[in-house]
Each structure stands twice: as structure tokens, then as C-alpha cells.
Amino acid sequence: MSKKRIIVVGNGMVGHNFINTLATSDYASQLELITFSEEPRLAYDRVQLSKYFSGATAEDLALTTTAEYDDLGVNYIMSDKVVGIDADNKTITTANGRVEGYDKLVLATGSYPFVPPIPGKDQDHCLVYRTIEDLEAINASAAVSKTGVVVGGGLLGLEAANALKAAGLDTHVVEFAPRLMAVQLDEGGGKLLRHKIESLGVSVHTEKNTKEIVAGEECRYRMNFADGSYLETDMILFSAGIRPQDELARQFGLDLGERGGIVINDFCQTSDENIYAIGECALWDNKIFGLVAPGYQMAKVTADHIVNTLLTLEEPKMAFQGADMSTKLKLLGVDVASIGDAHGHTAGAQSFVFSDDLEEVYKRLIVSADGKKLIGAVLVGDTESYGTLLQLMLNDMDIPGNPAALILPAMGDAEPVGLGVSALPETAQICSCFDVTKGDISGAVQGGCCTMGDIKDATKASTGCGGCAALVKQVMEAELEAMGVEVDHSLCEHFAYTRTELADIVRVKGYTTFEEIMESHGKGHGCEICKPTIGSILASYQNEYVLKDHLMPLQDTNDIFLGNMQKDGTYSIVPRVPGGEITPDKLIAIGEVAKEYDLYTKITGGQRIDLFGAQLHELPAIWKKLIDAGLETGQAYGKSVRTVKSCVGSTWCRYGVLDSVSMAVAIEERYKGMRSPHKLKFAVSGCTRECAEAQSKDIGVIATETGWNLYVCGNGGMRPRHADLFATDLDDETLIKYIDRVLMFYVRTADRLQRTSVWLENLEGGLDYLKDVVINDKLGICSELEDEMTKIVSTFQCEWKTTIENPEKLKRFKHFVNADQEDNNLLYVRERGQRRPATEDERIALTDVTVAE
Amino acid sequence: MTNWTSVCPLTDLTPDTGVCALVGGKQVAVFRYGAGETVYAISNYDPFGKANVLSRGIVGSIGERPVVASPLYKQHFDLSSGECLEDADKAIESFAVRIENGVVEVAASA
Ligand code: SRM
Ligand SMILES: Cc1cc2nc3c(=O)[nH]c(=O)nc-3n(C[C@H](O)[C@H](O)[C@H](O)COP(=O)(O)OP(=O)(O)OC[C@H]3O[C@@H](n4cnc5c(N)ncnc54)[C@H](O)[C@@H]3O)c2cc1C
Ligand code: SF4
Ligand code: FES
Numbered sequence: 001m002s003k004k005r006i007i008v009v010g011n012g013m014v015g016h017n018f019i020n021t022l023a024t025s026d027y028a029s030q031l032e033l034i035t036f037s038e039e040p041r042l043a044y045d046r047v048q049l050s051k052y053f054s055g056a057t058a059e060d061l062a063l064t065t066t067a068e069y070d071d072l073g074v075n076y077i078m079s080d081k082v083v084g085i086d087a088d089n090k091t092i093t094t095a096n097g098r099v100e101g102y103d104k105l106v107l108a109t110g111s112y113p114f115v116p117p118i119p120g121k122d123q124d125h126c127l128v129y130r131t132i133e134d135l136e137a138i139n140a141s142a143a144v145s146k147t148g149v150v151v152g153g154g155l156l157g158l159e160a161a162n163a164l165k166a167a168g169l170d171t172h173v174v175e176f177a178p179r180l181m182a183v184q185l186d187e188g189g190g191k192l193l194r195h196k197i198e199s200l201g202v203s204v205h206t207e208k209n210t211k212e213i214v215a216g217e218e219c220r221y222r223m224n225f226a227d228g229s230y231l232e233t234d235m236i237l238f239s240a241g242i243r244p245q246d247e248l249a250r251q252f253g254l255d256l257g258e259r260g261g262i263v264i265n266d267f268c269q270t271s272d273e274n275i276y277a278i279g280e281c282a283l284w285d286n287k288i289f290g291l292v293a294p295g296y297q298m299a300k301v302t303a304d305h306i307v308n309t310l311l312t313l314e315e316p317k318m319a320f321q322g323a324d325m326s327t328k329l330k331l332l333g334v335d336v337a338s339i340g341d342a343h344g345h346t347a348g349a350q351s352f353v354f355s356d357d358l359e360e361v362y363k364r365l366i367v368s369a370d371g372k373k374l375i376g377a378v379l380v381g382d383t384e385s386y387g388t389l390l391q392l393m394l395n396d397m398d399i400p401g402n403p404a405a406l407i408l409p410a411m412g413d414a415e416p417v418g419l420g421v422s423a424l425p426e427t428a429q430i431c432s433c434f435d436v437t438k439g440d441i442s443g444a445v446q447g448g449c450c451t452m453g454d455i456k457d458a459t460k461a462s463t464g465c466g467g468c469a470a471l472v473k474q475v476m477e478a479e480l481e482a483m484g485v486e487v488d489h490s491l492c493e494h495f496a497y498t499r500t501e502l503a504d505i506v507r508v509k510g511y512t513t514f515e516e517i518m519e520s521h522g523k524g525h526g527c528e529i530c531k532p533t534i535g536s537i538l539a540s541y542q543n544e545y546v547l548k549d550h551l552m553p554l555q556d557t558n559d560i561f562l563g564n565m566q567k568d569g570t571y572s573i574v575p576r577v578p579g580g581e582i583t584p585d586k587l588i589a590i591g592e593v594a595k596e597y598d599l600y601t602k603i604t605g606g607q608r609i610d611l612f613g614a615q616l617h618e619l620p621a622i623w624k625k626l627i628d629a630g631l632e633t634g635q636a637y638g639k640s641v642r643t644v645k646s647c648v649g650s651t652w653c654r655y656g657v658l659d660s661v662s663m664a665v666a667i668e669e670r671y672k673g674m675r676s677p678h679k680l681k682f683a684v685s686g687c688t689r690e691c692a693e694a695q696s697k698d699i700g701v702i703a704t705e706t707g708w709n710l711y712v713c714g715n716g717g718m719r720p721r722h723a724d725l726f727a728t729d730l731d732d733e734t735l736i737k738y739i740d741r742v743l744m745f746y747v748r749t750a751d752r753l754q755r756t757s758v759w760l761e762n763l764e765g766g767l768d769y770l771k772d773v774v775i776n777d778k779l780g781i782c783s784e785l786e787d788e789m790t791k792i793v794s795t796f797q798c799e800w801k802t803t804i805e806n807p808e809k810l811k812r813f814k815h816f817v818n819a820d821q822e823d824n825n826l827l828y829v830r831e832r833g834q835r836r837p838a839t840e841d842e843r844i845a846l847t848d849v850t851v852a853e
Numbered sequence: 854m855t856n857w858t859s860v861c862p863l864t865d866l867t868p869d870t871g872v873c874a875l876v877g878g879k880q881v882a883v884f885r886y887g888a889g890e891t892v893y894a895i896s897n898y899d900p901f902g903k904a905n906v907l908s909r910g911i912v913g914s915i916g917e918r919p920v921v922a923s924p925l926y927k928q929h930f931d932l933s934s935g936e937c938l939e940d941a942d943k944a945i946e947s948f949a950v951r952i953e954n955g956v957v958e959v960a961a962s963a
Pocket of ligand 3: 648649650656657660685686687688691692
């Protein structure tokens with residue numbers, strides 16, 4: 001039997017998905033697949049198009065290669081457009097004059113950007129955003145522009161604005177509607193999104209109808225709006241929506257929708273039974289689906305229909321039933337999600353709104369009249385609950401408890417309302433990009449998959465937009481646990497233990513070297529994850545000099561040379577300034593060293609002074625001078641105790657009730673040098689005005705009329721967390737005792753690189769449990785914890801002092817072991833009276849000069 | 854004929870650490886792998902961080918391959934070939950290395 005010929009017009013995301021489905025199916029050998037692409041390349045990932053601006057190349061975005069199509073026996077013709085269909089004779093014609101016959105024809109021609117008919121829209125720097133060629137044009141234009149305007153404040157428009165912003169342009173978004181993302185968001189959501197985007201420096205202009213584009217005065221163009229206002233810009237990017245590419249169907253008599261789009265039935269057949277349309281060009285139930293997931297679903301249905309009508313002659317097994325258009329995205333760094341009926345158009349729908357102006361979070365839930373089912377949602381600023389909400393809606397599940405609880409932040413001890421993955425039916429679609437259900441993932445796990453990598457290979461779940469990753473992982477882990485397989489929490493490929501388990505092993509067995517631990521509990525040669533982890537555990541329990549021969553290979557980037565490595569390979573120097581208190585003499589000593597070595601000098605955020613730009617060979621001499629002046633290492637390089645910030649307190653301040661500086665100095669002296677799972681920061685304030693910001697620290701102490709209040713597990717940085725009040729009105733001794741215990745319990749049980757804030761959040765039983773362990777000695781380990789701390793306190797040494805007294809160790813503080821030269825790659829320029837590393841551009845300029853000399 | 858440049862006595866190389874040597878005008882990172890006589894030499898230049906720092910990275914293994922992790926952004930380089938495990942396009946030069954009379958020596962070209 002001769003092969004059946006299938007021609008696919010358009011090799012975009014959906015056309016390719018269709019081809020791939022058939023070419024890798026059992027029927028591949030009975031089919032001849034031919035695809036035409038108008039673009040000069042095969043399919044690429046349009047969804048990730050914006051990554052092109054952050055460095056992804058056309059190859060990175062490619063969904064396939066010519067070699068892969070060759071292997072699969074797929075015929076492809078690129079840079080040739082199909083211009084004619086002869087449905088009676090079942091042939092197509094291309095722009096280059098090629099004529100090919102088909103048994104079945106699939107139109108996957110996608111869509112094109114709509115450019116409103118504004119006079120002046122066809123000028124050089126008026127562009128669109130759809131193909132790789134478009135992006136090349138945008139790049140070229142951005143390079144010669146200062147200001148850019150995106151016309152259209154929808155999903156794509158905001159993505160385009162992000163690209164212009166990243167290219168360094170003064171960026172504006174001009175929207176016709178009264179709010180951004182009008183299709184997906186309600187008024188409240190749109191307002192918050194606008195506020196967030198404006199605070200990122202993108203100007204938003206709503207309700208602007210562009211009348212014409214004329215020559216500008218300040219910039220290349222001026223856009224005149226209907227309301228008489230105008231905006232000047234050097235380039236314009238149109239993102240005012242898409243239109244189905246239905247030109248072929250229009251010319252050759254296939255049924256179209258009123259506003260365009262090729263009409264299809266549930267099997268994706270057009271008005272000619274041998275011609276199908278899939279993806280963004282197709283109109284089903286009067287709807288166009290502008291997302292890939294529904295397109296992929298159509299591709300599946302069409303493949304099934306073609307195989308069954310052409311080859312097996314059986315009933316088709318699938319039908320297209322519409323698709324959910326819920327989306328979750330990060331636009332200009334802002335999390336946004338829209339689910340189902342976001343506008344509450346359903347009859348009788350009720351809504352719940354949660355809005356927090358401080359945290360900039362807006363959430364709205366639309367529920368059915370009886371309050372039992374979720375029918376829509378809008379989330380801006382916090383989309384963590386997207387997965388849960390989407391599943392509730394898609395699976396028509398009853399809302400557990402009070403609907404409001406779904407969007408309210410967790411208060412106090414209350415557990416946040418989640419939806420255990422076990423509650424989901426097997427048919428629940430977890431990954432919509434690739435239509436992967438919970439059952440598919442469970443099946444893959446039963447088939448032997450046990451990592452996210454395996455699952456991605458086996459099911460493709462989470463390889464599209466990535467929005468489903470968290471849920472996929474939960475389903476996988478739940479299934480693994482149900483099978484009795486222990487979920488892999490291994491530290492790395494060398495140790496099948498968590499950091500907490502390794503800490504227990506080291507403590508109980510009293511190990512003192514990496515080799516012993518590797519021999520008894522690990523395999524291989526170690527890596528940059530397990531070595532520093534074990535190095536840190538050993539330091540927490542043994543507190544030996546970290547550059548001892550057997551410990552040195554375990555030390556991370558900064559610890560191994562006792563300084564923070566900077567971007568050019570030089571180091572910074574931070575002497576300890578306990579409590580932020582420093583004598584003028586010490587200040588002068590620091591200043592003199594900085595001057596002698598021409599070090600860039602800055603006051604840090606931790607109340608001390610950082611000197612940058614020292615080369616390896618300079619470190620020992622610099623530290624010798626500092627130590628001679630009575631200073632000590634500040635361990636800014638270690639995962640260890642950093643600073644204890646203080647306020648001036650009762651000694652000078654008219655409000656101070658206790659001597660906060662003395663307490664801060666005492667605390668810093670006690671815990672200095674202590675290495676821990678992550679860095680530790682403390683602060684002591686002299687009264688409740690809290691000038692030392694103690695409530696943002698791992699350990700915070702605040703003076704009251706009746707004693708010290710102790711706060712624990714606060715965090716600044718990436719995810720700020722207010723510290724929790726742990727105990728009140730403590731005397732000095734009890735305060736220190738509690739801190740000792742909290743810290744050593746943290747050392748014992750925390751994960752690698754887990755700050756105390758995250759540790760507490762993950763500690764079963766939370767704050768109450770921690771209080772029980774530390775205050776009531778629930779586990780009976782308090783005296784052990786105190787002994788461990790006593791050992792650390794009594795074995796402190798200034799690592800730099802030990803190092804400069806040890807000639808063997810000093811040998812390593814040279815750029816070359818076998819020569820006295822310096823690194824010839826270092827290049828500096830002066831700015832505001834100080835030295836800093838040259839930028840990439842400056843380097844080129846500076847090197848050219850040297851060559852010319 | 855190969856030109857060998859002396860780096861340092863093997864005993865100056867702490868097991869599982871590296872040093873940087875100047876070999877024929879090039880910056881070469883020389884590593885001692887384990888406590889024995891296994892030594893490797895690759896370029897000292899980190900093509901990601903664009904700085905001469907690889908000799909200061911942590912030595913270990915990925916699967917069977919001996920590697921160093923860059924101290925800047927932690928990409929892995931195969932000590933025996935200079936191959937980058939994360940990005941095949943970013944391979945770096947590797948050098949022949951030997952121990953003669955207890956002294957580590959590197960050849961300027963492999
Ligand atoms: C120098 C300094 C900035 C400054 O110029 O002021 C600084 C500089 C660095 N910080 Fe910081 N941080 C500095 C104060 C802070 C503060 C403010 C404070 O301590 O009061 C914070 C927020 C408070 C907090 O940590 O809770 C801070 C939050 C971070 C974070 C985020 C930690 C988090 O849990 O979210 C990192 C990244 C990390 O540790 O993983 C970081 C990491 C770094 C590193 C180590 C990044 C690196 O690996 O190269 C920087 C190198 C320092 C160097 O080369 O010497 N730095 N960093 C400050 C040194 C303080 C000191 O005297 O030791
Ligand atoms: C910047 C951007 C971001 C996006 N983000 C998302 C997202 O986050 N999530 C999501 O689900 N979707 C997203 N989309 C939409 C998604 O890319 C589309 O839904 C998807 O590409 C549609 O696939 P398609 O095959 O129907 O059309 P296309 O991918 O457009 O492919 C159609 C192809 O057919 C070719 N063609 C047309 N006519 C002819 C002809 N006569 N002869 C030969 N070839 C022809 C076209 O040149 C094109 O190559 C995004 C789109 C863009 C542009
Ligand atoms: S916290 Fe209190 S004591 Fe300290 S400086 Fe502020 S007002 Fe004064
Ligand atoms: S939902 Fe997009 S990758 Fe799974």
C-alpha cells in the first residue's frame with residue numbers, strides 16, 4: 001500500500017507538535033509527512049521568545065532541528081509560503097511554484113500581530129513582536145533609540161515592555177482600555193498591576209487612542225492621542241492583539257467566522273472534510289485559543305482523527321472540547337494569574353476580595369451562587385495558590401471550608417489552606433501545556449521515574465511554561481511515598497543524607513575529618529555542595545582552624561582565603577567592629593591601611609567597614625597591620641556569625657532603658673567565629689523605638705523597663721521576615737542561655753544554607769515547639785546544647801592571626817606559586833576618588849590604549 | 854620537544870586543592886587530586902566570571918569525572934580535559950603535567 005500524504009502548512013509550535021505526534025507514532029511508516037514553513041527556520045518556542053533578549057539564541061529556542069526531521073523521515077520546505085489550495089484535486093501550490101498532492105491537509109498557520117490602522121504606522125521604527133526576525137529588528141532599533149512605546153497593555157504588550165526596559169529604554173505602555181490586561185484581570189487586579197509596573201519605572205498610559213504618528217521634536221516620533229495629549233518616542237512596538245492567519249482559507253472558500261478564524265468542528269475539520277485547521281488560526285465554537293496548550297490538544301485530536309479515518313478505519317477516539325484559558329505569569333517581575341471566569345460574568349456568582357496595599361497583593365475569588373464551587377480567580381502579587389485554585393475549578397471540587405480562607409494569608413498558628421494532591425482525581429490535568437494528568441505522572445513514577453528530570457523526559461510535564469513544576473513535584477513525591485519509596489532528599493550525589501542527618505552523624509560519632517565521613521557514609525570524591533556543608537558541620541562541633549590541611553579542601557570560595565572573593569578575583573577585608581563601636585585609633589588604622597593599598601572603602605550595611613580590591617599576595621600584610629592595631633577578622637567571608645548591630649542605648653540616648661551597646665559587644669564577643677548552616681545576624685536595641693532593627697535579625701534583643709525581650713528567626717535580605725517574640729523580661733544570664741540553646745539547636749537541625757527564618761518555618765511544631773525545647777527542655781538536651789556552645793566559645797581564634805603566624809600557610813597567598821608576578825587581568829578606573837574594577841566596555845577602551853602606545 | 858616548567862614540590866600542594874602557576878606566559882591552574890600523586894593542569898581563566906580564579910575552586914567528582922567548581926559561579930570543569938560540564942562551548946585548555954623528582958611540572962602546550 002502506498003503511503004498516505006499529509007501536508008502541514010506552517011511549522012509553528014502547533015504544526016510541529018502535530019508532526020511530532022504522528023512521526024513518532026506507530027503509524028509513522030504508513031505516512032508521508034510534508035511541512036511548509038514561511039519562516040526561514042523550523043519550529044521554535046514562541047512562548048519563550050522573550051528569552052532571546054536575555055541571551056537565548058535561535059538554537060536555544062528551537063523545538064527541533066533539520067537533522068531530527070531527517071531522522072524521522074519528515075519532509076520540510078522552509079522559506080516557502082503556501083499560496084494556493086485546490087480542494088477538488090487535493091493539491092497545494094507554493095509561492096515558489098511547487099505543487100504537491102495530499103490526502104489530508106492541515107492548516108497550522110497561526111496568527112499575525114494586529115496593527116491598528118493609524119496613519120504613520122508603517123515607518124522604520126514601528127515594529128511588532130512575534131518572530132525571531134521581529135526580535136532582531138527590535139534589537140537593532142533599540143540600539144539607536146532612547147525611548148520606546150508599546151501599544152497595547154495586554155499580556156504580550158507587557159512582555160514586550162519588559163524587553164524594552166531590559167534593553168535600557170525609557171519605556172512606556174499605551175493602552176486603549178482603562179486598565180492593563182483587561183481580558184484577564186478585573187479592575188482591582190489591573191490597578192495593582194499598574195502600580196507595581198509603574199514603580200519599576202515603566203510609564204503606563206491608559207485610555208489613550210492613538211490618532212497618528214508624526215515626526216517628533218525631542219524624539220524620532222510623536223504619537224498624537226485622540227484626547228489632544230501626545231507622547232514622544234524613538235520606537236513603537238505594536239502589541240494590540242493577534243488575528244488568525246486565515247488568508248488561505250479565505251481565498252479558497254473554507255468557512256470563516258464573522259471576525260475571522262477558520263471554522264472547525266470537534267475533530268478540527270474545516271468545511272472541507274480533508275482539510276483540518278489547528279492552533280491559533282482555528283475557530284472552535286466561535287472561539288480562538290491564543291495559547292499553546294489548546295493548540296496541542298487540537299493537534300492530538302487531529303492526529304487521532306486522521307489515523308483512524310485514513311488507516312485503521314475505526315471510530316476516532318478523541319474530540320476537541322474547548323480548553324481552559326487560565327494563565328499564570330511573571331510580567332516585569334510581577335506575579336499575575338487569572339483563572340476561569342475572572343470577571344464574575346456567571347449568573348449568581350459571588351466574589352471575595354483580599355487586598356493588601358502594604359504587601360501589594362490583590363486576590364479575588366469568584367465562587368458559585370451556593371458558595372461551594374470555585375469558578376474564577378484573579379491573583380496579583382502572590383500567585384502561590386494558583387495550582388490549588390486551578391485544580392479546584394478544573395475538577396469541579398467542593399471548596400474545603402470557608403472560601404475566604406483560600407485567599408487570606410495564614411494567620412498565627414493557622415495552617416494555610418492547601419489542597420493535598422491526594423485530593424485530586426486521577427484525571428486532574430496537572431500540566432496544561434502538555435496535557436499531562438495526575439494519573440500520567442503517577443504512572444511514570446510507577447514505571448520507575450523518581451526525579452523531576454525523569455518525569456520531564458517521560459511525560460514532558462513541566463517542560464513548557466514551567467508553571468506546573470511545583471505541583472508536578474508534589475504529585476511525584478506523593479506517589480513515591482505511597483509506593484513506600486523514600487523521597488530523595490540526598491545532599492548531593494556523594495551523600496544520601498540530609499545536612500541534618502549528617503550533623504547528627506558527626507555529633508554522635510565524633511568524626512573530625514571529611515575522609516572518615518566519606519568512608520563510612522558517602523561515595524566518590526565530594527563536590528562543592530557536600531564539602532563546604534561537612535566543613536561547616538565540623539567547624540560547628542570541633543571549631544578547629546579552618547585552614548588546617550585536612551579542612552582546607554572543604555572551604556568554599558571565601559573561607560579558603562579568609563576573604564570575600566570579588567568579581568575580578570580580588571578580595572575584600574572586613575575587620576570585626578563588635579556592636580558597631582570603634583575607637584578613633586582603630587578607625588585611623590583602618591584608614592591608613594586602605595590608603596596604603598589603595599583599597600576601595602565603604603561603610604557596610606552591618607555597621608562596619610569593608611575594604612575592597614586586595615590581591616591575594618597583599619592579604620597577609622594588610623591583616624598584619626590591622627591585627628597590630630588591635631583589630632580582628634570579622635568573618636564576613638564565613639557562613640558564621642556576622643555582626644551584632646547596636647543602637648547607642650541608655651549611655652547616651654535620652655530614651656534608652658538598658659545599655660544596648662555593652663550587651664551587643666558582649667554578644668558579638670561570645671559568638672564571634674561560630675560557623676553555622678548559614679550566616680547569623682544579631683541586633684540589640686536600647687528601647688522599643690528599635691533603632692537597631694532587632695526584629696529583622698536571626699537573634700534580636702530589645703531592652704524594656706523590666707529586662708530584655710528576645711526575638712528569634714527574623715530575616716532581612718531576599719525574603720524579609722519579622723522575628724518572633726520568644727521570651728520577655730529576661731536577665732542577662734537567661735538571655736545568653738536561651739541564645740546559646742537556640743543557636744545550637746539550629747546548628748543541629750537546620751538544612752544546608754537555611755537561614756533561621758526558613759528553619760523555623762519548616763520546624764514541625766513551629767515556635768511553640770522551639771520554646772518547649774529551649775525553655776522547658778522538652779527533649780532533655782539543653783545541657784548538651786550549652787556544653788557544645790561553651791566549647792565553641794572557648795576555642796575561638798582569629799583565623800587571620802593564626803595564618804600570618806604560619807609561614808607554611810602563607811605560601812598560598814600569592815597569585816602564582818612559581819613566580820612573583822601579579823594577575824595581569826586586573827584593570828581599574830577611578831570614580832568619586834576611589835578605585836573600582838573596569839567595566840567590560842572600559843576594559844576594551846583601556847586595552848586599546850595600551851596597544852596603541 | 855616538550856618544554857616542562859616547574860611549578861612547586863608536590864608536598865607544597867595540599868591534597869585536593871589547587872595553585873596557579875605561570876607556564877610559558879599562561880596562567881595554569883594545577884590541582885592535586887586526593888592525597889597521592891594524581892595531578893591535573895587546566896587554564897586558570899574562568900570563562901563565565903572572566904577572571905583568573907579556577908585554581909581556587911573546590912575539587913571533587915561528578916560521576917566518575919574529576920572536576921573543579923569555579924569559585925565564582927560554580928560551573929564544573931573536567932580536570933583531565935578542561936571540558937565544561939554545564940556548557941560544551943565553554944571548554945578551557947588543559948595541559949600535560951608530571952611529577953619529576955618530587956616536583957610538579959607542566960608543559961606549556963598539551
Ligand atoms: C558588604 C555588604 C554590603 C554593603 O556594602 O553594605 C554585603 C555584601 C555581601 N552580601 Fe550582604 N552584605 C552586607 C549586609 C547585608 C545585610 C544588612 C545587614 O546585615 O544588616 C543584609 C540583609 C539582612 C539579612 O541578611 O537578613 C544582607 C543580605 C545578604 C543576602 C541575603 C540573605 C538572605 O537570607 O536573604 C546575601 C546572599 C546569601 O547570603 O546567600 C548576601 C551576600 C552578600 C555577599 C557575601 C555576596 C557574595 O557572595 O559576594 C556580599 C559580599 C561582601 C564582601 O565582599 O565583603 N547578603 N547583606 C554588607 C556587609 C555587612 C557586614 O558588615 O558584614
Ligand atoms: C511573545 C509571545 C509570548 C507568548 N507566551 C505564551 C505563553 O506564555 N503561553 C502560551 O500558551 N502561549 C503564549 N504565546 C502564544 C503561542 O506562542 C501561540 O499560541 C503558539 O505559537 C501558536 O502556535 P501555532 O502553531 O498555532 O502558530 P505559530 O507558532 O505562529 O506558527 C504558525 C507558522 O505558520 C507559518 N505560516 C503561516 N502561513 C503560512 C503559509 N501560508 N505557508 C507556510 N507557512 C505559513 C507562520 O510563519 C508560522 O511560522 C506567546 C506568543 C508570543 C508571540
Ligand atoms: S532604640 Fe531607643 S535607646 Fe536606642 S537609640 Fe533608639 S531611642 Fe535611643
Ligand atoms: S503547564 Fe506549562 S509546562 Fe506544565
